[in-house]
Amino acid sequence: MTSSTRSNARLAPASGTVDPAALAVDPAPLAAGSVDVEPIDTVEVESDLEKSDLDSAVESAGFDSDAAASARRLPEGHADARAAAPEAFDPPDSAAGPSSDDPGTPTGGPGRAPGAGGRFTRHPALALAVRSWRQLTSMRTALLLLFLLALAAVPGSLLPQRAINPMRVEQYRADHPTLGPLLDRFSGFDVFAAPWFAAIYLLLFISLIGCLSSRIRWHARALFTAPPKAPARPGRLPGGSAWTSPMESADAMAAARQALRRRRFRATATAGEAHDAKGTADHSVAAEKGYLRETGNLVFHIALVGLLAAVGFGSWYGYSGTVLVVSGSGFANTIISYDQFNAGQRVDTAKLRPFSLTLDRFNATFQPSGQPSDFRADVTYAAALNAPTRKATIRVNHPLVIGNAKIYLIGHGFAPHFVLRDAARKVVWEANVPCTPRDGMFTSTCTVKIPDTGLPALGVRKEPQQLAFSGVFTPTTRLDPTQGYVSAFPAARAPGLTITGFVGNLHLNEGIPQNVYTVDTRDLRQITMTGPAGSERTAQVLALDNPRQRTLTGLPGGMSLEADRVAEFATFQVKSDPFKGEALLFAVLIIVGLIASLRVRRRRVWVRARPAAAGGCTVEIGGLSRSDADGFAVELAQLTTLVREATGPAGTDRSVPTASESSGAEPASTEPASTEPGSTEPSSTEPGGTAAGDAASSASEREH
Numbered sequence: 056m057t058s059s060t061r062s063n064a065r066l067a068p069a070s071g072t073v074d075p076a077a078l079a080v081d082p083a084p085l086a087a088g089s090v091d092v093e094p095i096d097t098v099e100v101e102s103d104l105e106k107s108d109l110d111s112a113v114e115s116a117g118f119d120s121d122a123a124a125s126a127r128r129l130p131e132g133h134a135d136a137r138a139a140a141p142e143a144f145d146p147p148d149s150a151a152g153p154s155s156d157d158p159g160t161p162t163g164g165p166g167r168a169p170g171a172g173g174r175f176t177r178h179p180a181l182a183l184a185v186r187s188w189r190q191l192t193s194m195r196t197a198l199l200l201l202f203l204l205a206l207a208a209v210p211g212s213l214l215p216q217r218a219i220n221p222m223r224v225e226q227y228r229a230d231h232p233t234l235g236p237l238l239d240r241f242s243g244f245d246v247f248a249a250p251w252f253a254a255i256y257l258l259l260f261i262s263l264i265g266c267l268s269s270r271i272r273w274h275a276r277a278l279f280t281a282p283p284k285a286p287a288r289p290g291r292l293p294g295g296s297a298w299t300s301p302m303e304s305a306d307a308m309a310a311a312r313q314a315l316r317r318r319r320f321r322a323t324a325t326a327g328e329a330h331d332a333k334g335t336a337d338h339s340v341a342a343e344k345g346y347l348r349e350t351g352n353l354v355f356h357i358a359l360v361g362l363l364a365a366v367g368f369g370s371w372y373g374y375s376g377t378v379l380v381v382s383g384s385g386f387a388n389t390i391i392s393y394d395q396f397n398a399g400q401r402v403d404t405a406k407l408r409p410f411s412l413t414l415d416r417f418n419a420t421f422q423p424s425g426q427p428s429d430f431r432a433d434v435t436y437a438a439a440l441n442a443p444t445r446k447a448t449i450r451v452n453h454p455l456v457i458g459n460a461k462i463y464l465i466g467h468g469f470a471p472h473f474v475l476r477d478a479a480r481k482v483v484w485e486a487n488v489p490c491t492p493r494d495g496m497f498t499s500t501c502t503v504k505i506p507d508t509g510l511p512a513l514g515v516r517k518e519p520q521q522l523a524f525s526g527v528f529t530p531t532t533r534l535d536p537t538q539g540y541v542s543a544f545p546a547a548r549a550p551g552l553t554i555t556g557f558v559g560n561l562h563l564n565e566g567i568p569q570n571v572y573t574v575d576t577r578d579l580r581q582i583t584m585t586g587p588a589g590s591e592r593t594a595q596v597l598a599l600d601n602p603r604q605r606t607l608t609g610l611p612g613g614m615s616l617e618a619d620r621v622a623e624f625a626t627f628q629v630k631s632d633p634f635k636g637e638a639l640l641f642a643v644l645i646i647v648g649l650i651a652s653l654r655v656r657r658r659r660v661w662v663r664a665r666p667a668a669a670g671g672c673t674v675e676i677g678g679l680s681r682s683d684a685d686g687f688a689v690e691l692a693q694l695t696t697l698v699r700e701a702t703g704p705a706g707t708d709r710s711v712p713t714a715s716e717s718s719g720a721e722p723a724s725t726e727p728a729s730t731e732p733g734s735t736e737p738s739s740t741e742p743g744g745t746a747a748g749d750a751a752s753s754a755s756e757r758e759h
Contacts, residue, residue: 188265191262192262192265197262197266200255200262201259214244216247259363260360263356266356267356274353277346277349281323281341283659284339285339285340285661288677289662289676290676294688295678296676297676298673299674300672300703301670302702303671304338304664305664307674308339308662309324310698310702311676311701313701314700315697318344320343321344322342324339324340336666338665339661340661340662341661343658343659343660344660347651348655348657351649351655352651354651355649357644357648358642358645359641361637362642365635365641366638368634369399369632369634370399371400371402372399372401372402373398373633373634374398374630376394376396376628377394377626378629379625380624380627381414381489381622381623382415382623383414385412386412387411388460393629408458408459408460409440410460411436412434412435412455412627414432414624415434416433417623419467419545427545429450431448431449432467432627433448434446434447451464459633461631462629464626464627467624468489468490468491468492468623469490469528469624471501471528471599472619472620473488473524473616474619475508475614475615477612483509484505490528494542495545496530496531496541496543497542497545498529498541499529500525500527501524501526501528502523503524504522505523506561506563507521508521508612510558518559518578520559521561523557523561524555524557524616525555526553528551529541530547531546531547531548532549532551532598550599551598552596553594553595554596554597555595556584556593556607556610557574557576557580557581558579559579560579561575561579562575586604586606586607586608587603591609595607656680656681656687658679658690659679660691674698676698678694
């Protein structure tokens, strides 16, 4: 991703006197006609003033020309490093030929037309397309799209969704007759399938892929490109130093290269026949380390794209369904077996894996306080048609895995068994009816609908006479003086049922979907019943464990209803996500890439040797780091000690040559040296630096 920083300010020079020798730059790359290639973190500066050479050098090093931003970004003591090593962080593949800004070189190409001065300009339509693509693939746009995606997902968590609970959607529309249809028009109840949500998702994909494509190409080239050449005076970089060595320059650089490679630096030495602009032999070593930081950054973003893709493909090729199973019964993996079923667009519901499952027994244990202790479902299943059956146990968060499908235990409750008999005591209808839990003690509401009662139709329109019962089930029944019959414990120790009855047209044969857990009493009339509470009452209380107190009589047509026992049911969710393994892999890679990008520091170290008049050579070492200046200062000190030991025996004179010795100029430092008056040779243990470095140190301290 490229970031754009806009500033109209020029680089403010640091206070103090700067050694002119510190501004010396090796002109070899310029003589060779090298061209800077835009690095990963490109800095675009739009200034009303013409940029100076120093501004261009600072920008090529990856720093902002804004003085305030420069004080924030540069590590301590790095202000003078911009002058001493302006090419420090130039792209390694910058030598590519003449610049496109050369007036003698036309910048035309496909889709460009010649303009004033012999230059070529793009066609307006093509220029607009290029600008749009760059804007779409910028970091700012990617972050904006990511924020919009998170914002667009908020209604999906606040509003009922049709794919999850269509009954709640219809209830919401009924409760909000004005707002409901408006939200439905803009896909408020189908947020994650809405066109506008898919558009944001797709644009985010394109933006991330566009951002990554250029970064991957640059990083691949940088991994196989030699580090940039050493600056003219690396010893004047912050933390740099110099000393004399009895070894020849070429031998000293070979030893320094081996020492740096032992510290896992990627080090390259200049060829023996290399010369600078003055014709002097160039003996230097350039080493760098920390490309794993950018690699981790790329891994993080690539894994993020992969995770989004895995989630998207999982929603296309995956499915999920919920089914309620009473103990002793089962289901098959067919769409008609599920109470709710959601499938991706690429799922063929006729080719689901043909497994089946039977709930043998459900066991729930509770603590004395009523808190749940364990839920266990013992099942028998067959993984395919005509496959042998196997036993398994499903617990909460311990699903049963069959192929790509996982079967989760997500709920349980009680299902009383009802038997309807006619006047001749013949069974007309019987079934276990699941009741919906309402509280932690499993007080549940029960709805019984019996469409085929055998009663004759009434009226000219032949209205069917159907029965319906509504009640409250209490697993451990207690009589509360203020609330009536309540449950004192979630287990079925003393099951009871408070029930009322209705007769009339339930409209079950009209093809209109209904909520199975509620009774619509518009075309029903309440009936009186005889039971444990007395004769001709509209409400009765049944004790399911007492054979004398669990039957209702006096129903229309002389029929009776008995609740003879209670069973437990379990609710299972079957979920198939064929890309869940890939999603997990990408999630792990995101964490690994993030750790690498945060922990690894990118740094570069240079060593240069010059022949000394008295024999041997003078060795200078310096380095730069884009982050963690304090940590790099410690590492640079260790590297300096390592290279000193490799380039000369202990006790060798390691005095530092000054600017007056090498170029005849006055010393750069305005502070007195630690040697005797008149001496121009400071101590060998004094690191290189100037007043500009002091200014950068102050700016860095203010920032920290």
